[in-house]
Structure formats: C-alpha cells, structure tokens
Amino acid sequence: MLGWIDTIVQGVLLGGLYALFAMGLSLIFGVMRLVNIAHGDLIVLGAYLALVVADTAGLSPVAALAVCVPAMFILGYVLQRGLLNFTLGKDILPPLLVTFGLSIVIQNTLLEAFSADPRSLKLGGFETGSFHLGADMAVGYFPLLVLAVAVGVTVLLELAFGRSSLGRAFRATSDDPEAVQLMGVDDRHVYALATGIALAIVAVAAIFYGIRTTFAPTDGPDRLLFAFEAVIIGGLGSFWGTLAGGIVLGVAQAIGFRIDPGWGVLTGHFAFLAVLLFKPSGLFPKTR
C-alpha cells in the first residue's frame, strides 16, 4: 500500500515537469491557435543550450538559466516574427507543416552538432538529495523544487493573463486579431511576445529536464507528446488545467512504470485516450 502511495507521490512530482513542458504549448495555442509541433525539439534544444553555457562558462546549470531564459525568449520572438507569423491564417496546414519541418531541422542539427550520445546536466549532488516521509517513502528535493516552480509559473501566467495589460492584449488578440489592430495593437508583436514567453518557460523546463534525466537529439517528439497530452487532459483555456493535466499524466506514467517498465509511457497515453473518449473537453476546461 505504502508502495503505491510512493508511486503516486513520485508521479505528482514528475507531473510538475510535464506541466512545465506543457505551459509554453498551452500559451502559444491560447494566443494564436497555433500548435507548435517543434515544441518538444525546442525543449531539447534548450537543454543543449544549457549544457553549452554551463560547460563554456563553468556555471552550474541553474546559473545558466540567467543566460538561457533571455536567449530562448529572443529566439522565440525572432522565430515568431521571422517565420511563424507568416503561417497564421484560416488554413491550419501551413503552421502545422512549417513547425513540423522546423522540428526535423532542429533534431538533425542537434544530431550533427552533438552526436546521438545521451547527455545530462549535473547539479553537484542536490539532484539526488531527498528527505524521508515515513519509513519507506523518500521525496527528492529536486523533483519537489520542479513541482514548486511549475506551480509558481502557473500562478504567474494566470496573473499575467488575467491582470496585466499584456495579458489583456493576449486575450484580445486571441479573440479577434483584426479588432485589436484597430485599437492600435500590433498583433505580430503580440504573437512574438507570446512565443518569446513560451520559450522562456521552455528554457526553465529544459534545464530541469536535463538535470532529471539524460537527453538526446531525438528525444523531442516524446516531450511534445507529453506536453500535448497534459494540455488536452487538463482542458483548453486555463493554465491551472494544464498543471493538473501534467500531474495526471505523471501519475498515470508512474503507475504504469510500477506495473511494468515497458508500460510507463503507454499508460500515460491511455490516460490521454480515456480523457478524449469520456471527457473530450478535458478535466478542467475553461474558455479563456
């Protein structure tokens, strides 16, 4: 019994990471109805960026955040302004195919630059430290930190969306990009800011991901699918929903891994399919 509680606790903690993966995807879709197929590859790219920054500057990966977050923000802004903005419109095909192409380009560029060997980020002991809850259950400091950051990011995003003038611009542009232009808002700039912020969150998620497990150039697609499942399980339109979706996915995977290591990812997919079948609008839908 205690073993199962432990599994669920570990699943919730893993879910924090998945929620962080999913926030950027949720934000971009919320503002411009764009599903970014390259999202997972951008997470892996962020991990490699942290690796390079940490190695060349001799920084700890967490200190590398100071470089990676602004760098990924700029990358997101430029990517949106320079490429993705041109794909937006009534037709769903161009954004899907362009981000799919981008995904292949990122993956294979990383493969050329870093080879297929798995890499990881080291945090000098903190990542393996834990405290005990009862006799058999250990909770790692690091996974707990990841979950706390995920909650923090959710709070910040909800506040920014609901209360700030930028959030108002996001919501308005999402509702009616033409009317917003008449009000003097540059929708291209708004979209670019949204993608910039999304990739800044990706930078944070990427570093945690790289500390938690190894990463390789071809790991992007799985990250995309986990992020996507978290968004759909949680229900479109609220960041709290995305956080909850990530946690549900994490728990489902942890339970699967406990039953059979080969089934971990699969049970996560099953949870997603079950939600689609029985509650297609997600567990906590809210139209933003």
Next chain:
Amino acid sequence: MTNSAQRPRRLEQGNVPAPGDHAPGYNIERATRASRVGAVAAGAGALVLVSMPAWGDSSWMRWVVEFACLLTLAQMWNLLAGYGGVVSIGQQAFLGLGAYALFVLADDVGINPFLCVPLAGLFAAVVAVPTARIVFRLSGGYFAVGTWVVAEVYRLLIANASWLGGGSGKSLAAVREFSKVARESTTYWIALVVALGSVALVYLLLRSRHGLALTSIRDSERASESQGIDVARTKLWVYIVSAAGCGLAGALYFLNTVRISPDAAFNVGWTAYIIFIVVIGGIGTIEGPILGTLIFFVLRGVLADYGSVYLIVLGVVAVVVMVKFPRGLWGFVQERFDLRFFPVQRRVRFF
C-alpha cells in the same frame, strides 16, 4: 438552362443573342488536352514498367517498389490533407499496422504472403474505424498531434508484445519458400498495381460527387454542411480509405525488405518524407505527389553521403516552400501553363 448559358457568353463576346436565336451551346469539359496525351503516355509507360522483370536488374525493381510505396503514401496523405483538409501526422500508424498484419498473416496464420498485402490494407481500414472515433474528437492542429499519439500507442503495444518479436522485430519467413525471381517479380507487380491504383483511386474519387464534397469540406465545413453534405461521414470515409492505402503501402514496403521492427514501421520519419514529397510537389494536386516523389529520390541520391544533413535540407526546403510557394512545384506549373494531366475540375466552354 438557356438563360444561364447565355449570360457568360454575353460577357465574353459582347454580342447579345436576340430572343428566338439559336440557343448557344456549351460543354462541360472534364478532360484536357494534357490529360488525353498523358493517358496515352502513361499507358505506354505502364507497359514498359510491367515488363521490367523480364529485362530489368533486381536493384531497379527494388527501387521501383520503394518508389511505389512512397508514392502511394503520398497520394493517400494528399487525399486526406490536401483534398480533405484532415491533417494527420500519424499515418505511420496504419503503415505499421498493415506491415505487421502481413507478417502475422503470412508467418503465423500461413496465408500466401502476396495475398496478405491486400488483407493488410483491409486490416488497416478496419482498425481505422475505432481509431477515428477517438482522434476525431480533436480538431485542427490538435487532431494532427492526436494521430501521432495513436501511432505511438500502436508502436508501444507491438514493442511490448513478445510474440511479435517485441522491440527488436522479426523476419518474414514465409517468403523463403519462393524463388528469388518469383518473389521479386511478384512484389514488383503488386507494387505497380498498388501505386497506379492509388493514383487512379484518388483521381476517380475526386471526379465523383464524393470528391466535390470532400474539397468543399476542406474549404468550409460549415458551408458544406449547409449544402447537405454529411461532413463527419465524409471525413470518416476518407480517413478509412487513406488508412487502407497506407496499410497496403506498409505491407508492400516490408514485403520488400523482409524484416520489420516497431521503430522502423511506426517511425514518424515516414510522415516527414510524405509531407516533404507532397508539399514540394504541390499539395492538393494529383501530379504533385508524383513529381515530389521523383524529387525526393533524386535528392536522396545526391545527398546520400551526408547523413542527417540530408534531413536538414529536406526540412528547410519544406519550410521555405510552405511559406513562399504554398502550392508547390506543380501548383506553379498549373498556374503558369494551365497544364493538368489529372483534371478533376469541371470547366464550362461555350461555343
């Protein structure tokens, strides 16, 4: 009828026929000069291809089989996305299921492996029905990623099934009882039938009223519905047809390689190739995927020694074409020269 026919004539020629004049005639043209010439040329080409086992090298035949598989996949994806507006990035699900159906039916059930190819297509179509029930709960971009998740589910289920060889896959034992020549030429002829059949199927489907319904759904679901088109049903049908085609192509491909693994069969790289082929060639045209497959093989030959650089080039080219020339190469040809080998539109000509 006469009235509606008079109006455009008046616009074109500027002379108004007096009432009581002979009613001006008009024809609805469904063929073009290119399509008539093209049909003759294609017939001649098909004859040359059919006889290839008699004079060709076996490496050429393998190449044609691979070409046929990719062309079929591209036609099926183009039917789904380019004509139907249903953008899937998970067609590798049906490719892999068809291929595994071949291996199971031939090796475990003991059916003639060549007969298993159409059965594999049928199997993929059957699985597509429940699959559609789930993925069609998503729409647009989320539908696309949803199809990918489903493909992953099938891959993981098979990778976890030890009787199917698990993650390391299995070899096709049933073909060993055939001689090399018999095996190669039969595979080759099946490939020809599948590839030409896929082109013919898309062409005939699009010339029928179902094709008209399909393209109108792509352009506006709401307007189509108001015209009495059953949108959900049409999308389901095109999804099933496309799944069957992908299952056939998958079975054929792995009949050619004689070895399968979940990672090879359910690889999203298939979709990457298909998208490249269709986007470069010209999405929403039948000629486009044919041209795209040719370009794909030429590029692959040229860049064969560069490993992943080849994929980077493919990705960049696809992105640039999608943004700058969204109608692809054949779209450009069509616009510039009005050249259509597979006319699916209706054209009114007055005389």
